[in-house]
Structures are given as C-alpha cells and as structure tokens.
Amino acid sequence: MSHTDYTRNILNIKDRNIYFSENCLEVKKIKGIMTKVFYGVLTYIPTHCDKCGCLNEGHDDIIKWGFKRNCIVKLPKLSGYNTILKLTKQRYYCKHCNDTFIATTSLIDKYKSISRNSELQIKLDLMDKISEKDISKRNNVSHNKVNRIMDEISIKTVLPGTLPTIMNFDEFKATKDTLGKMAFLITNNETGQVFDILESRKYNYLDKYFRRYGKNQRDKVKFIITDMYKPYLKLSKALFKNAEIVIDRFHIVGQAYTALNITRVKLCVKSNPNYNKLKHYWKLILKNENDLNDKKKTYSKHFKKYLTEQEIVTYLINTNPTLKATYNTYQGIINSIRDKDINKFLNIIYKKQDNLSPHMIKALRTYRDFEKYIINSFKYNYNNGVIEGTNNLIKCIKRIAFGYRSFNHFKTRILLIKGIIKIKNVIA
Ligand SMILES: [Zn+2]
Structure with missing residues (x-):
C-alpha cells in the first residue's frame, strides 16, 4: 500500500486526486490543543475550465499554474485528537479566458472549511441525545457551525405527504420564538410515528395548515384522538367531516x-x-x-x-x-x-x-x-399512548439543550432523533 492509499484509508477520503507523501503527518499544538495535522496535495488534469467552460484537450487549452497552499479542512477526530488536513491545491491557467481556477475536491464543499465527513459526523451526532455544545466540542467546530448545519437540515426538510387516517393531537410547551405558548404535535396512530410538529396550536394556524390538504384527503380521516381543548373540537368538526372524535382516556x-x-x-x-x-x-x-x-x-x-x-x-x-x-x-x-x-x-x-x-x-x-x-x-380503543414516547423524548431534548430558542432547531432535533429525518450515510 502506498502512503497515499494508506493515509486516504485512515482519513476515509474517497477522492483519488488527493496525494500524501511519507512525511505527511505532524502532531502539534494548535491553540493549545494537540492536533494531528496531515499535509496533502490535490491535483488532477481538469476536463474543462471552471471559469469559461472550454474543454481541456491539451497544453493549448489549460496548463498547471502553481498552487494554493495550506487550505485547512477540518476532519472528524482521530483517536480523540483534533484532526485537520492542510491541503495544497493545484491552480490552473486557462489560455482561452486568461483566467485561473483552483482544483476542487469531493472531500469538501466549495467555500467551506469543514470536510463532508465532518459534516456527516455532526449530522449523525445530532441524531443522538446529546447537547449541541457537546457535538461542537466533539467535532472541533464552533457552536455556530452546528447551528448552521441544523438550519440546512431544517430548510431541506419537507414533511409529510398524505394525512394519516387516524391522528393523535397533542401539545407541548414551545420555545421562546414561537407564535403560541404551546406547540402542536400530530402523530400517526397506526404507526406511532410523528407526522408533523407545528409551532402553534391556535385555531387559525391549524385551520390554515390542515386546509393545505385537499378536502378529499381530509374526508378520509376516520379518527382524531385529542384532549378536551375546545378549538381542536371545533377544528375537527369543521375540517374532517367523516372523522369520529375520541377524547384521550389519559x-x-x-x-x-x-x-x-x-x-x-x-x-x-x-x-x-x-x-x-x-x-x-x-x-x-x-x-x-x-x-x-x-x-x-x-x-x-x-x-x-x-x-x-x-x-x-x-x-x-x-x-x-x-x-x-x-x-x-x-x-x-x-x-x-x-x-x-x-x-x-x-x-x-x-x-x-x-x-x-x-x-x-x-x-x-x-x-x-x-x-x-x-x-x-x-x-373505541384509541388513546394517546402512542404519543407518550415522543413527549418524553421532547422533554429529554429540552433538558439536554438547556432550552431552545429556535423552534425550527428544536423541531429538527426531535425529527432527527426520532429518525423521521434520515441522514444519508454517504462519505465523500
Ligand atoms: Zn477559461
């Protein structure tokens, strides 16, 4: 095995354009913390110019033009050590547009300093019941970075398709930034899975939310299990005309x-x-x-x-x-x-x-x-028992996070830990 193969393997780097030499590892203190620093080189023959798009068929099109040195890429920890890669990236010169561009790698997204592997690790950590502060420490990134990753996940999250035919309604104390004091939880009674989490349980908000589902779909709802809160009753009668309302026994x-x-x-x-x-x-x-x-x-x-x-x-x-x-x-x-x-x-x-x-x-x-x-x-034998596990989880997440200020983050976290949002286990 060559040094390059060996190091790529250790660092879980799939990009075959990154090379490592014999002395590619140095252990030194960075900001007072012992850190494993790997040095690598990124180079390849580009298929086209990144700036003007012209194809590269030889030396008359694109030539190598020095390097951009020591670009820092944060990697997941190795045996508990903070680990970074200092990557020297090939620069190219295009003879058609007289411009230069830098080699790119699947290891890291453009304009980011944290590897896809690290990002994936953070996402996987977010599925565990640990605080975001601990996640940022564990991955050697700022709390802000973890927050930004949560933002990305919550923006990409599109919940759900078809309304369950048997729904449980429940509420829990929301975060400080929400519309109402209580947030609203919809659970699919048959699967026990969270269907959606809304930031308010107020009538107008819920009315607008449920009306997004066509009348056809709403008419298929057979049972709604809820507590004795009058707006839920009014809502159920107005929007789900074929549904039987069942008050939760508990x-x-x-x-x-x-x-x-x-x-x-x-x-x-x-x-x-x-x-x-x-x-x-x-x-x-x-x-x-x-x-x-x-x-x-x-x-x-x-x-x-x-x-x-x-x-x-x-x-x-x-x-x-x-x-x-x-x-x-x-x-x-x-x-x-x-x-x-x-x-x-x-x-x-x-x-x-x-x-x-x-x-x-x-x-x-x-x-x-x-x-x-x-x-x-x-x-009927329906009750909100299926919700209980979720409610306990919500309390637990609140406790480890010491109270959330952002409802979206809170929601994202619940959905991640419940496994409703799935992080694709892909490694760059
Ligand atoms: Zn060009």
Whole structure:
C-alpha cells in the first residue's frame, strides 16, 4: 500500500486526486490543543475550465499554474485528537479566458472549511441525545457551525405527504420564538410515528395548515384522538367531516386527578391538625381504591402506629366532607373508565352531589361538555399512548439543550432523533 492509499484509508477520503507523501503527518499544538495535522496535495488534469467552460484537450487549452497552499479542512477526530488536513491545491491557467481556477475536491464543499465527513459526523451526532455544545466540542467546530448545519437540515426538510387516517393531537410547551405558548404535535396512530410538529396550536394556524390538504384527503380521516381543548373540537368538526372524535382516556382521568389533588392541597394548611398526614400520603389518596392494600400493616410515624394503606386513606378522607365527596367522585370516574362502564360514568357526571370541591364541579362540567366524544373513548380503543414516547423524548431534548430558542432547531432535533429525518450515510 502506498502512503497515499494508506493515509486516504485512515482519513476515509474517497477522492483519488488527493496525494500524501511519507512525511505527511505532524502532531502539534494548535491553540493549545494537540492536533494531528496531515499535509496533502490535490491535483488532477481538469476536463474543462471552471471559469469559461472550454474543454481541456491539451497544453493549448489549460496548463498547471502553481498552487494554493495550506487550505485547512477540518476532519472528524482521530483517536480523540483534533484532526485537520492542510491541503495544497493545484491552480490552473486557462489560455482561452486568461483566467485561473483552483482544483476542487469531493472531500469538501466549495467555500467551506469543514470536510463532508465532518459534516456527516455532526449530522449523525445530532441524531443522538446529546447537547449541541457537546457535538461542537466533539467535532472541533464552533457552536455556530452546528447551528448552521441544523438550519440546512431544517430548510431541506419537507414533511409529510398524505394525512394519516387516524391522528393523535397533542401539545407541548414551545420555545421562546414561537407564535403560541404551546406547540402542536400530530402523530400517526397506526404507526406511532410523528407526522408533523407545528409551532402553534391556535385555531387559525391549524385551520390554515390542515386546509393545505385537499378536502378529499381530509374526508378520509376516520379518527382524531385529542384532549378536551375546545378549538381542536371545533377544528375537527369543521375540517374532517367523516372523522369520529375520541377524547384521550389519559386526559379524562387527568381532569379528575388534578381536581382531587388540588382539593387535597388546599387542605394542607398549617392550621389543619392533619396537615402532615395529608401532605405525606398524597399518593395513596390518588391511588385506585381497589389497589389499596388492606392486609399488610406497616408502621407510620405520622400516625405513630401500624396501619394498612386502606386504613390510612379511610382516616384521611373522613377528616373533611369536601375531600370525601371529591375522593368518591374521583374513584367512581377512574373505575368506570377502568371497567369501560359508560353508564356508571354518565351517572357520576350528572348526579347532583353535595360537598364537591369547586375543582371537581368544574371537571364534571367539562366532562358534560365533551360527553359525546368521551363516550367514543369508551367505544373505541384509541388513546394517546402512542404519543407518550415522543413527549418524553421532547422533554429529554429540552433538558439536554438547556432550552431552545429556535423552534425550527428544536423541531429538527426531535425529527432527527426520532429518525423521521434520515441522514444519508454517504462519505465523500
Ligand atoms: Zn477559461
């Protein structure tokens, strides 16, 4: 193997016009960092003039005209070392236009100082759950450079073709530069894949977005699974006339869960003699009563005696009539959902009850407003479970990035890590 073959192989350079000699490697400090510096020469016989386009058939057309020396190309790290290539590029002179031009290589795009290999490495790194700061460090480029690569990806990203026939709607807290506070997530229920991420969940924005898909396509949508947010309902009715709207089961539970929890929290005031107990046993109060242990007694330092979970809960809810009524309603709701018993659910939300906390009264009113679509969630087995993984991922990306300022970058990153945007694994 020649030095050239050997070095090209190590550096993963496919361009056969780059040559290396015996002493092509030097290890030295650059800006205080030990760096592997490779020296190479780029030369070939050009097929035509880069300036005027005339064909090169011999010495009467184009001749070699010295070199442009030490053009720096950033390469991916080698064994943890920053690695650069100082490339000496052949210059040519064209006798037809009396102009000169410089040899080009597939290793690097024109006007860039970072090799395609490095760029690819950065793109691949962007698919991992690591911060952009770490990616820039890992690849020996500035944070700005990583941002520019993200810009390029996000501009080139054209999402999606046909609307899924079963869609999940959900939202998450957006970035600072977006139109609305909440961003909007559309998931294909059948594949579990993200369909699109929009920077607002506001009615007019979504209306405009979905209208880009023709009526024909929108009419094919069969199910929309969503939470109890009125604009989604209005939108679904206006644009998807054949779609059944299904309220996500987790959101139905969520309303009652939050109502009971706030009711408990309001009782957690220092003047309440049961303050510590109400505060400590919050999980037990929210647990399904059928899952409470009624056999095993454990020592409670708050009660100063041995008790079962059930005894603790029974004691706590009997300390306050509002808590008791709200607790019973909550248990009724979650068990009617667990048992898929729609009649039980409807009985609870329409029954006149004393002592309910205002939060539970409000939750029941919301249930009544969405009754028709809640019934669908008892009827059909669709829920937003498919979204959960994506939501966790979104939180995770936000955390590692310490908050995104640009929505487009945030979106690009989600799509990259989810594997929706695919980076073609091509090496220059
Ligand atoms: Zn020319």
